[in-house]
Amino acid sequence: MKALDIQDLKKTYKGGTQALKGINLSVEEGDFFALLGPNGAGKSTTIGVISSLVNKTSGSVHVSGHCIDKELVEAKTCIGLVPQEFNFSQFETPFQIVVNQAGYYGVPRNIAKVRAEKYLSQLDLWDKRNSRARELSGGMKRRLMIARALMHEPKILILDEPTAGVDIEIRRSMWSFLTELNEQGITIILTTHYLEEAEMLCRNIAIIDKGTIVENTSMKNLISKLNVETFVLDIEPTTKSVTLEGFVSRQIDDHTIEIDLPKSSSLNNVFSQLSEQDIQVLSMRNKSNRLEELFVRLVEDGRNENKAEEVANA
Amino acid sequence: MPNRNMVALRTIWIKECTRFLRIWIQTLVPPAITMSLYFVIFGNLIGSRIGQMGGFSYMEFIVPGLIMMSVITSSYANVSSSFFSAKFQNSIEELMVAPIPHWILILGYVGGGIARAVIIGIIVTVVSLFFVDIRIHNLAALFSILILTASLFSAGGLINAVYAKTFDDISIVPTFVLTPLTYLGGVFYSLTLLPEFWQWVSKVNPVVYMVNGFRYGFLGTSDVAFGTSLIVLVIFNIILFTIAYQLISRGIGTRS
Numbered sequence: 087m088k089a090l091d092i093q094d095l096k097k098t099y100k101g102g103t104q105a106l107k108g109i110n111l112s113v114e115e116g117d118f119f120a121l122l123g124p125n126g127a128g129k130s131t132t133i134g135v136i137s138s139l140v141n142k143t144s145g146s147v148h149v150s151g152h153c154i155d156k157e158l159v160e161a162k163t164c165i166g167l168v169p170q171e172f173n174f175s176q177f178e179t180p181f182q183i184v185v186n187q188a189g190y191y192g193v194p195r196n197i198a199k200v201r202a203e204k205y206l207s208q209l210d211l212w213d214k215r216n217s218r219a220r221e222l223s224g225g226m227k228r229r230l231m232i233a234r235a236l237m238h239e240p241k242i243l244i245l246d247e248p249t250a251g252v253d254i255e256i257r258r259s260m261w262s263f264l265t266e267l268n269e270q271g272i273t274i275i276l277t278t279h280y281l282e283e284a285e286m287l288c289r290n291i292a293i294i295d296k297g298t299i300v301e302n303t304s305m306k307n308l309i310s311k312l313n314v315e316t317f318v319l320d321i322e323p324t325t326k327s328v329t330l331e332g333f334v335s336r337q338i339d340d341h342t343i344e345i346d347l348p349k350s351s352s353l354n355n356v357f358s359q360l361s362e363q364d365i366q367v368l369s370m371r372n373k374s375n376r377l378e379e380l381f382v383r384l385v386e387d388g389r390n391e392n393k394a395e396e397v398a399n400a
Numbered sequence: 401m402p403n404r405n406m407v408a409l410r411t412i413w414i415k416e417c418t419r420f421l422r423i424w425i426q427t428l429v430p431p432a433i434t435m436s437l438y439f440v441i442f443g444n445l446i447g448s449r450i451g452q453m454g455g456f457s458y459m460e461f462i463v464p465g466l467i468m469m470s471v472i473t474s475s476y477a478n479v480s481s482s483f484f485s486a487k488f489q490n491s492i493e494e495l496m497v498a499p500i501p502h503w504i505l506i507l508g509y510v511g512g513g514i515a516r517a518v519i520i521g522i523i524v525t526v527v528s529l530f531f532v533d534i535r536i537h538n539l540a541a542l543f544s545i546l547i548l549t550a551s552l553f554s555a556g557g558l559i560n561a562v563y564a565k566t567f568d569d570i571s572i573v574p575t576f577v578l579t580p581l582t583y584l585g586g587v588f589y590s591l592t593l594l595p596e597f598w599q600w601v602s603k604v605n606p607v608v609y610m611v612n613g614f615r616y617g618f619l620g621t622s623d624v625a626f627g628t629s630l631i632v633l634v635i636f637n638i639i640l641f642t643i644a645y646q647l648i649s650r651g652i653g654t655r656s
Contacts, residue, residue, distance in 0.1 A: 099656065137497045140656050159499040166495050175492035177422070189411025190498035192404025234494075334459075 087090040087151055089115045089242050089273040090136065097131050098298075099202075105131040107297040108145065113275055114292070115150075115241075119267045120284035120305075121277045123294035127170075129277040130170060132294070133246050137167045150241055152190060162390045163191065166235035170246040170277075172227050174234065176220035179375035181210050183219060184234050191238035198237065205233040208263065225256040232260070248281060261287055281381060285309070317375035319343045322366040330359050344373060408500045409508050416512025418536060420478055427478070428523060431470040431580035435524045436467050439531040442588065455591045456622055459532040464615040465587030468549060472582055472607070473574065475550040479509050479557035481568040487561065502648045506558065506641065513546060513554025521546055534618065541626055542617030548633040549610045550556055553578075554653045555640040561652040562644070581607045593624040606636055 090113040097106040105128050113119045118188055121128045134140030138154060138161075147154045149161035174183045180184055181345060188198035206212045209229040213258055222230065235243060245264075249257045259278075264287060270276050278284055284291060284305070293301040293323055301308065321328075323341045333356060334346040345356060362365060439459070449457035454461055480556040486492040493504055528534060537543060556573075564570045585607030591599050602608050603624070613629030616622035622629070648654070 124489075134656070138655070139493055139496055142652055159501075162497060162499040166498070169493065171490060173493045175417075175486070175489055175491045182418070186411055186415050187494055187498070189414075190408050190500055192407045192494060192499070194407055195411075 087115050088148070089113045089117065089150055090275065091146075091148040092132070092136075092383060093146045095132070095135060095147060095391060097128075097135060097140065098143045106145075108141075109294065109297070110297050111299060111302065111327065113273060115273055116268070116271055117273055117275075117290055118265075118288045119273070119275045120288035120291040121275060121278070122281065122284060122291060123345075124385060126296075127294045128297040130246055131243055131297075133167070133169075133275075138162060139243065148366060163238065164241045165350055166238065166240035166243045167250050168231045168235045168243070168245040170250065172231070174219055174227075174230065176218070178219055179216050180206060180222070180230050180233070181215040183230065184237050186233045188237040193238055198280075201239075203239055204266055205236050209233045210259075212247055224254045228252055229256075229260070233264070236267075240272070241320050242275065243267060244275045246277050247279060248276065249278065257283075284303075293381065293384050301384050301389070312344050314348050317345050317347055318371050318373050319345065319360075319367050321360075322368060322370045325367060326363065326365070327361060328360070328365055330356060384396045404499075405501060405504050409504050409511070412500075412505065412508025413511040413515070416478070416482060416509060417515050418425075419482055420512070420516045424656075427474070428519060431474060431520050432492060432523050432527050433469060435466050436527050436530075438558055439528060443531055454592075455511075456502060456619055456621075457532070458632070460534075460619065461590070461615075462588055463525075463528045463532060463534060464618045465611045466586075467521050467528070468524035468607075468614045469531070469582050469587055470520045470524045471517040471546060471550055472553050472578060472610070474520040475513040475552040475558075476557040476578060478516040479513040479554045480561045480564070480573075481557075482512065483509055483561035484557055484564045484567070484570050484600050487564075487653065488567075502645055503641070506555070506644050506648060509558055510554040513557060514537050514550040517554070518546065536618060537620035538617050542614065543635065545610060545613040545617055545629065547616070548630070548637060551608075552610075552633060552637050552640060555637065555644050556643050559640065562647045564653075581605055586611045586623060606632060609633060614619075 090111065090279055092109060092111040094108045095102070095106050096108050098104045109132065111121075111129070121132065129248060131140055134156070135142045136149065138158065141301065147161075150164040151160040152164065154161045156348050178186075184202045184206065185195065185198045186295070187200070188201060189195065193201070201396055202215070206215055209232060211226060211229055212231060214226060219227065219230065228251075232245070232248065243264075249260055254258065261283070264276075274287075276284070276288065288305055290304050291301070292299050307356060321343060325340065328335070328337050328343055333351070336344045338344055347353065347356070357367065440523070442462060444458035447462070450458045452458070486495075525534065557570075560570055560573050584602065585605050586602065591602050594602060604620065609624055609629040609632040612622040612624045613626055615632070616626045616629070
């Protein structure tokens with residue numbers, strides 16, 4: 087069964103902003119799915135519609151087979167939401183926040199208290215259970231929202247940029263926690279700006295831009311679309327002009343060269359040419375995150391297609 | 401397994417009660433101080449010169465009205481500030497994403513408002529005992545008017561909070577609508593003192609029915625029939641609950 091099935095979803099806000107222009111998206115049960123997109127692409131609106139915080143204009147959304155128009159209670163029960171912004175009372179304690187959230191889903195208080203201990207402990211918040219929420223650090227607040235979303239033991243966990251502003255250590259511990267949850271069978275849908283996060287965690291991915299899905303595929307397929315990588319070579323300072331036959335290269339300064347290397351080419355060829363010119367390579371690195379480059383390219387392609395369509399329709 | 405909706409209702413209600421009890425200095429103490437001042441100034445100092453009203457000492461006469469005044473103010477303030485704070489901090493989303501029927505959400509908030517109003521009512525009653533001996537004519541009448549009034553103004557506070565965009569917006573109605581209606585609602589005087597035209601005008605004011613219904617519960621006397629008070633309160637409750645339900649279910653102020 088599909089954990090999430092979205093068909094022709096449109097959302098136009100009161101001011102006339104068309105946030106979603108008819109998106110189609112489906113996520114299989116048990117998947118670890120990434121929804122990527124630049125700011126204002128429609129990620130949060132999509133999540134808002136799924137979790138009934140945003141009224142859709144048209145289209146259909148099914149959560150674990152339940153239509154949000156006809157079986158909203160069942161659909162809501164399947165979802166645990168970790169929003170982008172902190173949305174709990176700053177004056178309550180983490181324990182109160184998670185126990186109350188369980189209560190809103192009908193979980194009796196005695197069971198809620200047991201779960202509160204379980205999830206707050208797993209997320210290293212048990213010691214802070216009686217502190218005021220406003221006294222927690224940013225990372226703790228993010229983890230508190232994850233604990234809160236798990237209190238009714240949902241089938242699907244939706245996280246809207248859960249690691250934004252979180253330090254590397256906590257981010258990595260959150261990644262391993264989410265991976266464990268996914269291994270237990272919980273479907274995870276994640277939006278993030280950290281593309282390496284999506285690459286590391288997710289099996290499938292959709293890229294959204296200006297309310298349109300520009301790519302929806304497996305992470306493997308997406309990575310395979312990368313056919314050129316840019317490497318930066320630090321060399322011993324030289325006055326020579328370096329030329330590499332058969333490659334697109336740029337000499338940035340007397341000790342740096344950049345090379346665009348097609349997937350089919352061998353690095354050996356580069357090194358042998360450099361050796362012939364008596365150039366000593368001291369170190370080498372990727373110029374930028376390769377997924378980031380692909381992301382930018384896909385978004386730009388999508389925008390160009392839209393423009394072409396607009397011109398054709400004009 | 402307890403019913404899911406009842407668990408949700410209990411949770412919202414406990415959360416609401418915890419909130420106003422946590423900040424008791426702001427929520428429970430001020431009415432006690434304000435009402436003590438009313439009792440001293442209007443009851444003891446000025447009241448002794450006024451003499452009897454409706455067959456009772458002036459102090460006895462104003463006690464029910466002053467209790468009702470605190471009940472109205474506190475039930476309205478409780479729900480309007482709590483619901484608006486939840487909107488302001490976005491914690492209202494905790495409720496919006498949960499499978500809570502809208503009527504449960506409304507009842508939970510209104511229940512919190514009623515709880516605060518009842519506690520305030522008890523506190524003010526206890527304070528009044530320092531100034532006058534209270535007699536209770538009909539406890540059931542007293543209690544029914546108290547609950548219906550508290551629920552009516554709690555629902556009113558909820559509607560105000562739904563529309564409110566700033567904290568100022570939740571103080572406009574109490575300042576410009578509730579206070580005048582309460583002062584002109586027969587708290588400090590009997591309607592019979594007014595010219596006939598103004599008696600008729602006063603009867604458009606719903607607070608008149610609350611104050612007089614409550615006064616009937618205490619003293620057994622009222623400017624309007626108790627049954628009329630009860631009917632008016634039930635009708636206003638139905639109207640405000642219907643409006644609140646419509647607003648919440650349409651997501652006004654809570655969903656974009």
